[in-house]
Each structure stands twice: as structure tokens, then as C-alpha cells.
Amino acid sequence: MGDKTNVTAALAAVDEDYYTLRPDGNLVTQSTAASAIAELLERLDVWAGMRVLEVGTGSGFSGALLSELVGPAGSVVSVDVVAELTTRARDLHESQGRTNVALITGDGALGAPGKGDFDRVVAWTTPSLLPRAWVEQAAPDAVIVTPVELAPSVRSAAILRARVDPELGPEGVELFAGRYVEMHDVELEQWLVPPRGVDALVRSDEGLDLWISAPWVGRDGEAARGLLKVLADEGTTRAGVLEAGESAVDLTAYLYARHPEEISVVGLGGPLWGVGYADPEGVAVFTAADTGSALHSGASGALERLSVWVEDWRQTGRPGYPDLSPVLTREDEGWRVRAELAGDERA
Template identity: 30%
Template sequence: MISTRNTIAGTDAVADAARAIPHEIYLGPDGDAVEPVISRSTTWRHLRSLDLRPNQRVLMIGTGSGYAAALIAHIVGPGGRILTIDNDHALTTRACDLFAAHGHRATAATGNPLNGHPGGGPYDRIFVPGTPASIPAAWIDQLARGGVLVTGAVVSDLPGADAVAHITKTPADGLVATVHADRYPLIEPPVVPAHVVTVTAVDDFRYWLASASDDYQTVTDYLRTVRAGTLEAWPVGPSEFLDFKHWLLARRPRGLFTAVTEHGEGIGIGDRAPSTFGLATRSDGPPEVAMVTPTHVVADPPLSLTRARLLDLIADWRAEGARATHELDAVVLHDSDAYRVRLDD
């Protein structure tokens, strides 16, 4: 196997660790090679966002191959501690064997990751390369004051609205969050609240549309209509799609929906056209929808007022400097035994 020890640029602690620890030690071949859920470059980027330092106590939710934990162990040094928690005993056993074989000061324990590991806390850093339905209170409780939690987070009540949250616990036990336009795999299915209606295409269950509308028939009509929509290239590159999507989730325009159709993942708005020419109300006419995907605007009818309204929203976003996700306001809400991150305009 060709070594990739020197594929990371930089002179920071993460780059030093990546050069010191060949990733193939943890990714195989040993008969039990583990396919990483996120790329090495993503791991490096988010370890950098943790601002790891010597002597810190770190908890990682999910063991995976053990590679990320080994990097963390190298950075925090002999005075620090890195513990991973995973419900897969085979993964934790494999990782522990590899840690011992290569002299990496990391530990893997078997347990429920959603409960964290209170015996080793409080932690200066908690790293969760996955997205839970909501952030367990246990993770926040086990975070030290001044500590940082990096985790996937559901940032809206609408399905498909996940990102990566960077949460800092203040000295007064407050929580300050910044959201980034990255994604981690789902740890558990998100809970869709009762006020959100989700419909699935009867001919293909892969396709769905979700809206806060309380009218099931309207949401059903939106899905049918957007699937038949006309495509046109939109003036934003694929890399900016998530930034605009998150801005739209924060703005919450009338008729907002998320969807997955033949046209791809999308976010858009829907309405109903007047049923009579010149009638002011837009409540009982045929549906109008306009949706943005990473590559297109999808609209039906192709020249509707709803399409024009979506293009106006794109123009507003551009006028604000095409704000990136991390430039949006984010709030952390305490909800019973969990926390939620929401974007605000």
C-alpha cells in the first residue's frame, strides 16, 4: 500500500500528527479494515476547528477506525487524555488493540454514545463526527466550562436540514454556537415535529417533500408539481448551495419546504395561484412551486410569481454578501433532556 503520510499541508498540531501517524495503520489491511464515514481531509479540518492543545481531556463519540483518536492522542500528549465511546464492541476492541500495538495513548470503551462517558469528564473537547436527532444533554453536561463541542446538528424542524455545529460552553455555563456548511452521517433518524407535514411520492418512496403547512393536500400538490417542474441553471455554484439553503432556513419565507426529487436535494417555496383572474387572495388556486438544488432552479409554472419570489430571495442573499452558513446567527435551545441548534436571520 502506498503511504499517504505526507498529504496534509501545514505546520500546525494536526498536520504534525497526520504526518506522524500513517492512516493505513487504522484503515487496514488487517482483515477488519474500517471504512471511514468521513474523509481524512474532513477529519483534519474538524480536528483543527477543535483547537486541540496539550494536556486536554477529549471525548470522541463513535470510535470508527480509531484514526481520529490516535491523532488527538498525539496532539494532547502524555498529559492529556482521549477516550472514544461506541456501541460496537468489535470496533472498540479493534481500536484498543491498535492503540496498544502502536503506542498511541488513546482508549476506546463500549457503551451508549448518546450518554457520553461521565466517568472521564468534564472534557475540554467533545468531537462527534455524526448527527444525532438532537444534542443529548449528557454531552453538554460533560463539557467543561470553556470547552468546545463539535457535532453534527439538525438546524431546522424541516427534514434534511443538518450541518456541523461548533458549540462553546462559557464560564457562566452559557452556550455559544456557530454553524458550518458541512455534514456528518446521521446517528439516528431526526424527529419530525407534529407541525411539519411530510409526504412521500406514491410511485417512488425515495422522493419526498416537507413543509410546515397544516394542509396535507397542499403539501402533496407541491411534491407533484415540483417533480414536473422546468429546470433552469441558477446563478450560484454547487458549493454555495448549502450556504443559501441555511440562509433560507434562517429567513423562513412563506411556504418554505425541503424536498428530495428526481431533480436532487432542494429547498424552495410554494403557494397557490389565484383561482380567478384578478382575485387578490392566493389560497385556493392551482399550486405554484419554485425550488433550488445544487445545480438548478426548478419551477412550475415556469414563469410564476412564486418563481419570481424565489429569485428575489436569491438576490437578497447576494445583496447581503452571499452570507456563508458560519456568518448566520445560531442559537442553542434547551429542550427537556436535549439541546437543539437553530439558525436565525
């Protein structure tokens, strides 16, 4: 973790409302809470004089904080696929005299060709892999902080901190809870259905989109659509699965490490979605709002399987994110990231 004092000073120097509110008083959609930004920037450990690549310009607020952290001798390059956001942020930075921030409109997965080498890379959007371009544009010993998917299913994400070894490439340092919207190479017209990774989708009579992302769907897409139709017709039932004091966040971290190929992520209509288990007969998932209960629909087997996973987690000592280590594997377009549970002989 970096020096919290630096980030606190940057927060005090930047007017958050100036960046995150539009002239009519509405919040910029692509805004992130200041506390969440601060946590990532502390882990990024930015110092004066550094060169930083930011992927996901958003409101421009995070770029302004980075501008303060790197100071006049440093520089920030911020990339976003939405031209309106980069143009707006450029105007806001210029009006505040922030001349050390450059804005690029483009695919964030490509980084900022020709602008490196970067001492730090931070992303506010979730790729499926750690992109090769970010590593190639990083300086030796650079730090990368980004959300990344930990399983084949979309939205199975956590935030990775990695260091770039000049000889070995990126090496995972830690994983912690958090995620942002999926990385995409075109401007989105909607945010409720992921722009990639959805294996089956059904629209309910009420006009809600229900979807599923899971490895098994590729083998039986028709069955997956049938499951979603049952979900649309019957809805979900809430079932108590966790005991008082048990954390669904910790359990999910454990599932990423132990069952990445079996996890299903299910969109339940509108902004609601959950992580858990599904098969052609039923579904049982935890949503972000769940504390001790799961939502299930269809046959009881899915809930029973999820309950078995919960009991295994208890027997393992209820591990969470602090007990995970990131494992990076080279692929053509970057590095696949998976979670390893400390002391797990099966990892």
C-alpha cells in the same frame, strides 16, 4: 482556529489506510475525508493533556488523531451506537499502542456518563439539538464542535463551535458549512432516508424513496404525499437561479437565518436530496451538487418563491456562513441552535 501545526503533525503520525480500509481493501462506510476531519480538529483546538469526548467512532481514524493530539498525559473517550465499529477501533488502537483511547458502545446523545469532565467535545454525527449531556459532562471553558440542525427540517445542518461558560452554559462562537449523518440511538440498516425528521415518504415505481421534511407537512400530510407522488411520476427540471460566481452554499446559510420555519428539505430518490422551498403544489430545491441551478417539480409557484428568496439574498449583500452567528436557546433535552444574520434587526 487552533494551531494547524499540531493537526498536521497528527495526520503525519497516523496511517489513514490502516484505519479506513478493511482487510479486503474496501473503505469503511463510516469514514470521513482526512481534510474534513482536519478542519474540525483545527477548530476544536486540542492540546496535550486534554480529555476529549468523541461522538461517532467511525473507522477509528479520527480517534487516532485525537490520541496523538492529547498525548500520553491526555485521554479520549469515543462513543458509537454500532458495536462492530467500537470493537474494531479498539482492536486497531491496541495494535498501534494507543492506550489513551477508550471505546464505548451506546447512544452518543448521552455522552460518556461518569467519564468527564471533558475539555473538548467533538461529534461526527448530527443531533437536532446540542445535547444536554455533552454540556453537563464538559469542563468549564470547554469547546464543543458539532454539526447541528438550524431549522425544524432534518438535514438543515451546519457545524457549530461553542464554548461552555461555567455560569451561563454553552455560548455559540461560530457556524460554518458541513454536516454528518443524523444522530440515532440504534444501528441503521440504511442511510438514504434520515432515521428521524421525515414527515412524509412515498416509494416510486422504481423502488426509490422520496421524502419531505418541513413544518407545514404536519398540517397537511396527505398533500405532502401527493406532492411526492407528482415528483415520483414527473421527475424534476433544472432551472437556472443563481448568477455566475454566486454560491448555493452561501444562499443556504442565508435561508437558515432568514427562513428557518419555511425551509423544506426534500429527498429526491436514492442519495439525492435538496434544501429550498416546497408547498402542496410544487417543490424547488438546491442539492449538494448544484452550483447555479435548482431542481423543481410541480407548479411554478415554488420556484418563484425560491427566486424571491434569492433576490432578497442579493439585496442583503449575498451573505454566507461568515456572516452568521449561532443563537442557543435552552430546551428540555439540550439547546436549540438557530442562525442569526449579522445586523439583522428581525433576528
